[in-house]
Amino acid sequence: MFEQLKPKRLMWKIWVLILLIIVTLALMILLTVRSSIAQFIDEQVYETLQDVDYYLGNTNQLENIPQNPIEYDRRQQESRSVNQLIFLPNGRIIYGSAPLELTNRMYREAIEQTSEIAKYQTxxxxxxxxxxxxxxxxxxxLIYQASYAWDAYRRELVSTLFWRISILIGVISLLSLIPALWMSRELTKPIVEMERAVEKISNRQWETVLPLAREDELGQLARSIDAMRLELQEQDLAQQALLQNISHDLKTPIMVIxxxxxxxxxxxxxxxxxxxxxxxxxxxxxxxxxxxxDLLYVTKLEYFKGQEMRLEPINLDKLMELLVARFKxxxxxxxxxxxxxxxxxxxxxxxxxxxxxxLDNALRYAQSSIRIHLNRTDAGVEIVIANDGPPVDENLDLFHQFSRGKQGKFGLGLFIVQRIVTLHHGEVTLGNTADGVAVRFRFPHSKTVQISNSDE
Incomplete structure (x- = not known):
């Protein structure tokens, strides 16, 4: 039941989060203000009691104030709100009067008091x-001198101030919800647009436009999604062409058979x-x-991508010798x-x-010769397989999965080559030479080789 009440849209989640922050801050402020007001009033009361107690107990000090009429009048007013009670250790009151319950409480606390002066509240x-x-x-x-004052307005003052501050904070919180709602909508608006755009892209609507006119993280995300869209569009077109041509290539031998x-x-x-x-x-x-x-091997390479490779020492000289003997x-x-x-x-x-x-490609296009050169350097090993066949179009990426080869046919051979070399952290290039075409392999010296996660 509680899970159903949770807001599912990000906009409402942000709005609720801001609301919780406002409410939490308001409660903290109210609690702090209430305790601060009460503490401040308590301190002021005790300070007044101490001042009056001191001056009433030292009348000569009070007599020296008349030259400052304002200070003298303030002391007079304070002394009227403060009562005094003087009693002996045996409990006999020699000055002042107070309710019996208060008198008994003062007497007990005076007897137990160890310091010269102490503050009390009851x-x-x-x-x-x-x-x-x-x-x-x-x-x-030894005498005990008690100065006391009744708090006739403290509770009312604290409550009044508390409720007024509460109303003020409540109004401010309500007014804050409007910009909070606006801000949550502004934050989620581009996300909603990207969500709709991604949904269209998932339906192969490649012309979908994303909100790119932003310089923040959402703008970067939108540009990344747009780059993915363009790549997917290219892949989709190439895949469609591949399926059409590969189906034709498969259909031809089947028809002949x-x-x-x-x-x-x-x-x-x-x-x-x-x-x-x-x-x-x-x-x-x-x-x-x-x-x-070839199709099955591409699927196999993609399946093992990201998994640990089975390593073994490979004698390249012997391997190439066996392959040449077979291809001859x-x-x-x-x-x-x-x-x-x-x-x-x-x-x-x-x-x-x-x-x-x-070697299969070299054998297919070579006119009279195939030359293989093996070399080992400080950087790694290098193998060059060259033939004297016709030149290739170097503007084409013949190692791409959906590239079109000679005579307009689609082949996966060179894509498989490039994928295998990449998984071994090597490099393979194809280019024209003075007397034909050469494929150059480079593999680094590495004691450990792991599968690469890149989709190069």
Whole structure:
């Protein structure tokens, strides 16, 4: 039930918070003012009692004041509001009079008093009375001199001041709620706008405009969301193009396989014989398998992103030797491997896949030769795979997930390469050379390698 009463909108939460602050401050001020007023009046009463007690007990001092008529008149007025009672240790009153209950209380406290002068306060029949008791000597005899005054107006004064201050603070608090409500609306207005904008963006309404004309933290948040919107818009367009083109690339081998299979079932061999037709089916199936494997491997890399990598020492020289021996069987090209890179720490399967994808591209576009150079420096290891194929458009980001390759086809091979190298805190670049195209890998010397969380 209580949870249902909680305000759900931020504007009301801010308004309630400000209201609680105002109420808390008002209560603290009222309590402080009330106690301060009471304490101040008490101090003033005791100060008056002490002054009158002193001057009444020293009449020669009072007689020396007439030269200051104002001070003399003030003392006279104070002395009229203060009563005195003088009694002996045996309880006999030798001067003044007071109610019996007050007299008995003064006598008990005077007997127990250890200091020369002490202050007291008590209530008799609902009336407050303040008094001080002084120990004196008269003709060698100990006497007690009590000066007391009834508080006829203290409670009424404190209550009156308290309620007037309470009314004033209440009015100020009510008036403060209006700017508090306005401020809460102003604070939450851009947040509400961003909420609506984000909701539209989630529905792929990429033209949504956010409140960017602010220089505070909300403006920075709006600009970050707008940058995300633009990136999502670009990703969405590229993904749509990818799905269209990848579906076409997948559809083509499937159509060829089905067409050849139906022809063979009808006793027709498109290539002239069964063996040739079976080879075409196998080749198209391999193409289809390669695209599916790439898609699954991208998903695998994204799944393991942010998790700890399985590290092992990788002999780069031996790995490259095995890969070259295998790729030599797939084409009649000249291969040249030079230099040494030694070992590095990493995921052996991922490094192998990265080199395989680059070698597969080199084998596809090379005209006569593929050159591989391995090198180890103080900064790390470097592997260059070059071929004498046609140049590439260096203005395109061929390592992007949705980049379009040669002949307008979409491929994930280079994106997988870039992702693997990034996870190993390395760097990979692709560029034209004087006699072809080269892909350059750089891996740092690192004893520990962990998965990167970046989405580069």
């Amino acid at each position: 209530t008799i029949d609902g009336e407050d009375v303040y008094y001080i008791i002084r120990q004196n000597e008269y003709d060698g005899t 089905r067409g050849y299979a139906q022809s063979i079932g009808d006793g027709i061999y498109p290539t002239g014989d069964l063996r040739g037709s079976a080879e075409v089916i196998d080749e198209e199936a391999s193409r289809l398998e390669k695209k599916v494997v 069987l797939r084409g009649d090209l000249e291969w040249a491997v030079t230099g040494h890179a030694g070992e590095m720490l990493g995921d052996g399967e991922q490094i192998r896949v990265a080199f395989e994808n680059v």
